[in-house]
Amino acid sequence: MTAMERGTDWLVRGGLRPTRQRVALAALLVGDGENRHVTAESLFAACVSGDEKVSLATVYNTLRAFCDAGLMQEVVVDGSKSYFDTRMDDHPHFYWEDEARLTDAPAEELVIAHLPKAPDGTEIARVDVVIRLRRR
Incomplete structure (x- = not known):
């Protein structure tokens, strides 16, 4: 299966044209x-280095559409930097602070013993865990 075929199948699974x-x-x-973990800027750079001509705004909008379709999730670091x-x-x-890079951490090593009770009328939708690292 080619990259384009795999990408098309992925979009169809998410209900996107x-x-x-x-x-x-x-x-x-x-x-x-x-x-992958990408930023809009890193995905835009990959497009620029290839043959595809898209604007940075289109990349942002498309990443949001992919998230809305349940194909990706957004991970916010520092309240302003988003990774997809x-x-x-x-x-x-x-989150590797010295490199501004996001990688998966081993889920089997994470133990969350207790979460606070959600306020009345709400439920916990998900818990994001970002462990910040820096070199010594």
Whole structure:
């Protein structure tokens, strides 16, 4: 299966129409079958280095559409820096401060013993765990 075919299948699974730009971005994200952590800027740079012409605004909008379709999840670091993760199961992340890079952390080593009770009328939707690392 080619990267474009894998990207198209991924879009269809999310209920999204496979436009030329969406397929090109999806192929970069999931075309090799591996999970990715990207920023809009890093995905845009990958497009620029390839043959696909898209604007940074289109990349942002498309990543949001992929998240809304349940194909990706957004991981916010520092309240302003967003990474987009193609791995959809609940899992923790390492944020490498010196490199501004996000990677998966081993979920089997994380134990959350207790969460606070959600306020009345609400429920906990998910818990994001980002473990910040820096070199000594």
